Amino acid sequence: MEHIISVTVENKFGVLSRVAGLFSGRGFNIESLSVAPTLDPSMSQMTIVTSGDERIIEQIVKQLNKLIDVIKVVDLNETEFVSRETAIIKVHTKDADRAEALRIVDIFRANVIDSTPGTYTIEVSGDPKKIGAIINLLQPLGIKELVRTGRVAVAREPVRPVSVQTKKVARE
Amino acid sequence: MKLTGAQIFIECLKREGVKTVFALPGGVVLKIFDTLHQQKDIEIILTRHEQGAGHMAEGYAKATGKAGVCLVTSGPGMTNVITALADAYMDSVPLVCFSGQVPTSLIGNDAFQEADNIGLSRPCTKYNFLVKDVNDLAATIKEAFYIATTGRPGPVLVDIPKDVSMAEAEFSYPNSVSIRGYNPTYEGNKWQIKQAAEAIAKARKPILYVGGGVVFSGASQELLELAEMTQIPVDMTLMGLGAFPGEHPLSLGMMGMHGTYEANMAVHYSDLVIAVGSRFDDRVTGKVSEFCPHAKVIHIDIDPTSIRKNIHVDIPIVGDCKAVLRELNQILRATVNGEQKELRKPWWDQIQAWRQAHPLTYQQEKDGPIKPQQVVKRLYELTKDRDPIVSTDVGQHQMWAAQYFKLAKPNRWLTSGGLGTMGFGFPAAMGAQAAFRNRLVLCIAGDGSIQMNMQEMATAVVSKLPVKIIILNNRFHGMVRQWQDLFYNGRYASSDLENTPDFVKLAEAYGAVGLRANTMADLDGVLKKAIETEGPVIVDVPTYRFENCYPMIPAGGCNHEMLLEDPPELKQKQAGGKNVTPEDKDTVLTA
Numbered sequence: 001m002e003h004i005i006s007v008t009v010e011n012k013f014g015v016l017s018r019v020a021g022l023f024s025g026r027g028f029n030i031e032s033l034s035v036a037p038t039l040d041p042s043m044s045q046m047t048i049v050t051s052g053d054e055r056i057i058e059q060i061v062k063q064l065n066k067l068i069d070v071i072k073v074v075d076l077n078e079t080e081f082v083s084r085e086t087a088i089i090k091v092h093t094k095d096a097d098r099a100e101a102l103r104i105v106d107i108f109r110a111n112v113i114d115s116t117p118g119t120y121t122i123e124v125s126g127d128p129k130k131i132g133a134i135i136n137l138l139q140p141l142g143i144k145e146l147v148r149t150g151r152v153a154v155a156r157e158p159v160r161p162v163s164v165q166t167k168k169v170a171r172e
Numbered sequence: 173m174k175l176t177g178a179q180i181f182i183e184c185l186k187r188e189g190v191k192t193v194f195a196l197p198g199g200v201v202l203k204i205f206d207t208l209h210q211q212k213d214i215e216i217i218l219t220r221h222e223q224g225a226g227h228m229a230e231g232y233a234k235a236t237g238k239a240g241v242c243l244v245t246s247g248p249g250m251t252n253v254i255t256a257l258a259d260a261y262m263d264s265v266p267l268v269c270f271s272g273q274v275p276t277s278l279i280g281n282d283a284f285q286e287a288d289n290i291g292l293s294r295p296c297t298k299y300n301f302l303v304k305d306v307n308d309l310a311a312t313i314k315e316a317f318y319i320a321t322t323g324r325p326g327p328v329l330v331d332i333p334k335d336v337s338m339a340e341a342e343f344s345y346p347n348s349v350s351i352r353g354y355n356p357t358y359e360g361n362k363w364q365i366k367q368a369a370e371a372i373a374k375a376r377k378p379i380l381y382v383g384g385g386v387v388f389s390g391a392s393q394e395l396l397e398l399a400e401m402t403q404i405p406v407d408m409t410l411m412g413l414g415a416f417p418g419e420h421p422l423s424l425g426m427m428g429m430h431g432t433y434e435a436n437m438a439v440h441y442s443d444l445v446i447a448v449g450s451r452f453d454d455r456v457t458g459k460v461s462e463f464c465p466h467a468k469v470i471h472i473d474i475d476p477t478s479i480r481k482n483i484h485v486d487i488p489i490v491g492d493c494k495a496v497l498r499e500l501n502q503i504l505r506a507t508v509n510g511e512q513k514e515l516r517k518p519w520w521d522q523i524q525a526w527r528q529a530h531p532l533t534y535q536q537e538k539d540g541p542i543k544p545q546q547v548v549k550r551l552y553e554l555t556k557d558r559d560p561i562v563s564t565d566v567g568q569h570q571m572w573a574a575q576y577f578k579l580a581k582p583n584r585w586l587t588s589g590g591l592g593t594m595g596f597g598f599p600a601a602m603g604a605q606a607a608f609r610n611r612l613v614l615c616i617a618g619d620g621s622i623q624m625n626m627q628e629m630a631t632a633v634v635s636k637l638p639v640k641i642i643i644l645n646n647r648f649h650g651m652v653r654q655w656q657d658l659f660y661n662g663r664y665a666s667s668d669l670e671n672t673p674d675f676v677k678l679a680e681a682y683g684a685v686g687l688r689a690n691t692m693a694d695l696d697g698v699l700k701k702a703i704e705t706e707g708p709v710i711v712d713v714p715t716y717r718f719e720n721c722y723p724m725i726p727a728g729g730c731n732h733e734m735l736l737e738d739p740p741e742l743k744q745k746q747a748g749g750k751n752v753t754p755e756d757k758d759t760v761l762t763a
Contacts, residue, residue, distance in 0.1 A: 009353075010352075010353060014290060014294075014302075017291070017294065018294060021295055025295050055480065058480060059477065059480075059481060062476045063477050065476070066475070066476070067353070068298075068299045068319065068351060068353050068354045069353055070353050071352055071353045
């Protein structure tokens with residue numbers, strides 16, 4: 001099962017390779033990994049999308065915690081979270097296709113961030129399904145280049161024990 | 173007053189109470205060596221290979237419980253010490269390794285003797301540091317010792333570029349360390365400990381399964397109290413030997429692939445496994461899905477990742493073995509009474525029956541070739557009153573040493589468990605000897621293993637480390653040959669060494685003493701002479717070449733399905749085959 005793990009780490013050189021090395025050395029999967037500094041410049045935030053059964057995820061969380069540069073690990077699947085991914089897509093647009101491309105951009109609330117006579121560069125954010133969908137629609141026009149950020153995610157509220165969480169959901 | 177990086181390095185080591193550094197110089201660490209040369213507080217033991225330096229530091233750490241320290245140069249110095257770091261990481265040995273690095277301005281330029289020391293050591297150290305500024309050096313060394321010796325101990329590397337050791341800075345050594353991402357748990361969860369105590373009081377067929385964590389945490393006394401109070405039998409892992417007295421009636425000896433029959437049967441049929449400072453290694457569990465199928469599992473370990481890594485655990489307790497056992501004993505003292513003994517009588521009857529059915533055994537004929545087990549057994553009997561430290565290499569001799577050398581106390585057993593590093597034993601013994609100059613330190617080795625770090629004999633002679641090496645010489649990589657006999661149809665692919673050097677002459681060439689025991693009649697005399705000799709000694713004992721180590725659980729087999737002796741076709745082959753013993757013995761003698 002897919003899990004999104006949010007990891008707060010020291011903002012030091014070599015930390016990314018320690019985390020990446022842990023995953024490769026122990027044969028865990030990384031589907032995507034994004035990292036950037038937080039408000040506190042001494043720390044960085046990583047969002048790791050991984051997959052595995054319960055035992056593997058437990059090991060991943062424990063092993064991450066064991067790394068000395070890791071300050072905090074949260075398995076976001078234990079709570080509610082929102083996640084987003086951004087893709088930048090460069091599409092070929094012949095004259096006849098340009099209007100169609102713009103219609104697709106409109107439907108997905110994407111933006112055209114660059115334009116040449118033969119191409120549009122489109123920026124789109126959303127969950128992976130939405131990004132998959134726009135890619136599917138743009139593909140017939142001819143996608144020249146595609147880059148994705150990998151997912152970032154945040155818990156919808158402070159992470160509390162599951163039991164507390166259920167009560168709250170019930171009240172709503 | 174300002175100090176150079178090299179001086180700061182030495183001041184820090186003194187503050188950490190380091191007395192001995194195992195080291196080998198090179199271009200980028202010359203400043204440090206030059207400064208070390210001009211002081212008297214820290215002894216330098218110059219090794220002949222950096223791997224030796226690493227293993228010596230490990231031996232020192234295992235025997236003393238303090239961090240071992242080694243110092244190597246950049247490039248090849250670093251790559252040579254990697255094996256020792258990996259070994260220390262697997263066996264949780266507190267080690268601080270200092271490596272030289274090319275000057276900061278040259279890092280990344282493929283400079284002479286440059287290697288990415290941080291990248292190389294990352295997967296085999298607990299943590300590593302590159303010191304880029306001399307002002308950070310003291311705090312970094314403090315953190316390195318702190319990380320190496322706290323929590324689950326392990327090796328830490330500090331990489332010091334040449335210009336950092338030459339540059340000057342004000343010296344101040346921090347009193348304490350605080351690392352926000354590193355806070356080991358020492359006290360176990362009280363509720364979980366209570367659960368464990370209840371399970372222990374109720375269990376009819378409990379077993380203690382103790383590992384190296386008990387040794388490093390210094391929890392032997394607490395373990396002894398727990399076992400005696402509750403009358404629970406004790407299984408030890410290879411790393412746990414010495415944690416519980418080997419001759420104690422509650423001790424079942426070593427468990428696992430070459431463990432005793434009763435130790436493995438007991439764990440298989442128990443209803444409660446109490447794992448203390450052990451990690452359910454595959455050499456212990458055998459087939460994981462059928463490991464202790466009837467038992468509830470309590471797991472006490474300081475490293476949360478060890479828990480539920482291989483085996484489902486019912487009552488996990490994260491904490492230091494000593495602290496948790498003390499707490500557990502306190503609860504049990506109030507609840508345990510004579511009833512448990514009555515409750516467990518059938519269990520003990522069963523264990524006695526297993527013990528009697530298949531004790532450790534071998535056949536030693538009086539005028540036949542010497543059996544390797546006999547050598548270990550006699551060595552044990554002749555030295556046990558002197559409370560020796562025993563190191564081993566890796567292979568058959570290691571398993572026989574584990575089976576027959578029954579240690580009474582912890583920190584006497586130096587062996588490479590997790591990584592299984594041949595060549596570990598001799599330098600490790602020297603490291604322990606450097607810590608305890610007046611103790612008897614024995615190294616039980618195989619003829620294959622000893623040749624992997626033979627060069628350190630020069631160190632032993634020059635640095636006056638009077639280690640006694642006993643080589644069980646079968647001119648085979650014996651464990652490999654055993655597997656080939658059992659699982660590869662007896663094809664000895666690259667396991668037959670055919671000829672080994674004349675170890676007696678070799679010892680003499682290094683300026684040490686060499687002895688040989690050719691017959692049973694010689695054995696005792698030669699061993700005694702070795703023990704009484706002052707300097708380092710090699711005792712070469714040509715043994716029966718085809719002896720196999722039993723019991724044995726084939727890899728991936730179940731713990732209750734042990735091989736107890738050579739299968740009939742193998743016996744027949746060895747009795748009638750062309751590899752007859754007497755002529756073999758002749759080859760040894762004329763070799």
